Amino acid sequence: xxxxxxxxxxxxxERAVKAGASDVHFDPDPEGWSIRFRVSGELxxxxxxxxxxGMEAAQRIKLLARMDIAEKRVPQDGGLRxxxxxxxxxxxxxxxxxxxxxxxxxxxxxPWAAGAGLESGPEGRxxxxxxxxxxxxxxxxxxxxxxxxxxxxxxxxxxxxxxxxWVRRGECVVxxxxxxxxxxxxxxxxxxxPARGFDYRRALAAGLRQDPSALAIGExxxxxxxxxxxxxxxxxxxxVATIHARGPGDVWQRLYRWGxxxxxxxxxxxxxLTQRLRPKGCPLCRRRRRGNAAGGVATPRQPERCxxxxxxxxxxxxxxxxLTVLQGRGDGRExxxxxxxxxRFQGVIEDPDGGGEVCEMVEEx
Ligand SMILES: [Zn+2]
Numbered sequence: 001x002x003x004x005x006x007x008x009x010x011x012x013x014e015r016a017v018k019a020g021a022s023d024v025h026f027d028p029d030p031e032g033w034s035i036r037f038r039v040s041g042e043l044x045x046x047x048x049x050x051x052x053x054g055m056e057a058a059q060r061i062k063l064l065a066r067m068d069i070a071e072k073r074v075p076q077d078g079g080l081r082x083x084x085x086x087x088x089x090x091x092x093x094x095x096x097x098x099x100x101x102x103x104x105x106x107x108x109x110x111p112w113a114a115g116a117g118l119e120s121g122p123e124g125r126x127x128x129x130x131x132x133x134x135x136x137x138x139x140x141x142x143x144x145x146x147x148x149x150x151x152x153x154x155x156x157x158x159x160x161x162x163x164x165x166w167v168r169r170g171e172c173v174v175x176x177x178x179x180x181x182x183x184x185x186x187x188x189x190x191x192x193x194p195a196r197g198f199d200y201r202r203a204l205a206a207g208l209r210q211d212p213s214a215l216a217i218g219e220x221x222x223x224x225x226x227x228x229x230x231x232x233x234x235x236x237x238x239x240v241a242t243i244h245a246r247g248p249g250d251v252w253q254r255l256y257r258w259g260x261x262x263x264x265x266x267x268x269x270x271x272x273l274t275q276r277l278r279p280k281g282c283p284l285c286r287r288r289r290r291g292n293a294a295g296g297v298a299t300p301r302q303p304e305r306c307x308x309x310x311x312x313x314x315x316x317x318x319x320x321x322x323l324t325v326l327q328g329r330g331d332g333r334e335x336x337x338x339x340x341x342x343x344r345f346q347g348v349i350e351d352p353d354g355g356g357e358v359c360e361m362v363e364e365x
Contacts, residue, residue, distance in 0.1 A: 005056040012047065013084045016108055019046075022152050024108065026061075028054055028101035038152055040277075040316045058104055065093040066195070072102045079179035090179045109156070109181030130321040134273050137325060138162060138240075143270025144233035146220075148245040153275040154319050155242040156181060159216060162240045163187050166214045171238075175216040176203040176228065188212075200228035208235060217241040226258035233268035248272045248324045272324040277317040282309035 012035065016024050021037035024046070033054025035047040049057065062069045065078030077094040092107040138145060147158045160182055166173045167186035175184075178192040188210065192198055200217070201224060207215060215232045217225055220243045232239040245251045251272055255265055285306050309315045 005053065005060055008049075008053065009057055009060060010084075013082060013089070013108075015046065017084050017089065019044075021046075021108060024106045026054065026058060026104040026106070028058075028103060030100070033057075040152075042317075058102065061093055061104060061106065062095065065091075067093070067095070073097050081179070090181050092179065109179075130273075130323045133325075134271070134321070134323050135165060137271045137323070138165065138238065140238065140270055142233060142236045142238055144229055144268040145238065145240045145270055146229075146251055146272045147240070147242045147275065148247060148251050148272055149242075149275035150246070150277070151244065153277050155244075155275060156219075158273065158275065159218070159240055159242050160184060163214075163216050166238070171213045172211060173214045173216065174207045174210055174212040175218070176200060176207065177216075177218040181218070187216075200224040204228040204232055208232070208237070212237060214238040214240070219243065220255075220258075223258040226255050226260055230255070230260050230264050230268045233270075234264065239268075245274075247274050247322070266326075269326055271326065274322040274324070276320050276322075278320050279314040280316050280318045282306060282313055282315050284308040285313055 012024065016037050019037055019039050021039050023038040025034075025036040025038070025043065027034045027036070028051075032051055033049040034045065035049060036043045037046045038044075059069050061080075062076070062078075064080045064082070066080075067076045067078045072095075075094065075096050077092065079090065079092050081088055081090050083089075090109040092109070093104060094107075095102050095104050145162070147155045147162075149155050163173055163175060163184050164187075167184060173187045175187055175189045176192055177189060178194065180189045180191045183189065190203060190207065192200065192203055204215075215237050217229045217232065217239060218241070220226050220229055220241050225241070229239050229241045243251055243254060245254055252265065256262075285308070288306075306313075
C-alpha cells in the first residue's frame with residue numbers, strides 16, 4: 001500500500017467533507033472504480049480511479065476500519081476515525097460483495113456538517129410545530145422514542161438534537177454508539193466494541209448501573225440494538241434511537257422481525273418521528289414562472305437558462321417531519337392507565353403542512 005494511495009484518500013476525504021457529503025461510495029467495475037459522494041440525499045460522481053488505485057484504496061480503508069482485508073466474499077462493517085482538515089472525523093465503513101467485485105460505502109459523521117444549531121430544532125417553523133410536539137413528548141418519564149426515515153434524511157442529526165436537549169434539561173444521558181459520531185458536551189458517550197464482547201447487551205447492563213435518566217442507542221441495525229432500546233425503555237429510562245424505516249408501520253415490522261414481542265413494543269414505544277426528504281423547488285424558476293403569469297406573456301419556459309438549478313427545476317432537499325404519538329403516551333401528561341391495554345396502537349400522524357392523517361397499526365396474533 002503505497003504512500004500515493006494514502007494521499008489520494010486523504011484528498012478524497014477532504015473533498016467529501018468540504019462538499020458536505022454524508023457518504024462516499026466506492027464501486028468497482030471491469031475497467032476501474034467509480035467514486036461518488038452523497039450530498040443532500042443525491043449521489044454525485046466524485047472521481048474515477050483505475051483498478052489498481054481503487055483496489056489499494058479499498059484495502060487501506062478496510063485495514064483502517066479493522067476489517068479482515070483478505071475477506072471479500074462476505075459483507076463486513078467497521079468504523080474508523082481520521083483527521084480531516086485538522087479535525088477528527090468518525091466514519092463507518094460497510095462492504096458488500098457484488099458480482100462486479102467488493103463495493104464499499106463510507107458514511108462520514110462530520111462534526112461540523114449539519115451540526116450547527118444542535119440545541120435548537122429545525123428553524124422557521126410555527127410555534128406549535130411538529131418539532132415542538134416531539135420535544136414535549138420527550139418530557140415523558142420513560143419510553144422509546146424513535147427517529148425513522150431513509151438514508152440521508154438527517155436521522156442522526158435529530159438524534160443528537162434530542163441528546164443535546166436532554167443534556168440542556170439537566171438529565172443524565174448515556175449514549176451507546178458504534179462509533180461515536182459527534183461529541184455532545186455533558187452527555188456520557190460510550191463507544192461499543194462488539195469485536196471485544198462489549199456489545200449492546202453488556203453496554204445496557206453497565207449503562208443502567210450509571211443511574212441514567214435517558215439513553216441514546218445510535219442506530220437500531222440488528223436484534224441486539226433493538227433489544228437494548230426496548231429493554232432500556234422498559235427499565236424506566238427514556239430511550240432515543242434511529243431506525244431505517246419508512247414510517248411507524250415499517251418500524252413495527254422491523255422490530256418484530258428482530259425479536260421484539262408485541263407486549264414489549266406496546267410497553268415501550270412512545271413516539272415515532274418520521275423524516276423524509278422532499279425536493280426543494282428552485283426559487284428562481286418559480287419567480288420567473290410567476291413573472292410570466294403576471295405579465296400574461298406566453299413565454300415558453302427556458303429552464304436550461306436558469307443559473308441556480310441548471311434547468312432541473314429544483315435545488316437540494318428539505319426535511320419533512322411526521323410525528324406519531326402512541327395513544328396515552330409520550331406527552332408526559334396522560335395517565336399510564338389510559339393506554340389501550342390490547343394489542344392495538346393508534347396514533348395520529350401530524351403533518352407539518354397542516355393536514356393530519358390517522359395511522360393505525362394493528363398487531364398480529
Ligand atoms: Zn431554476
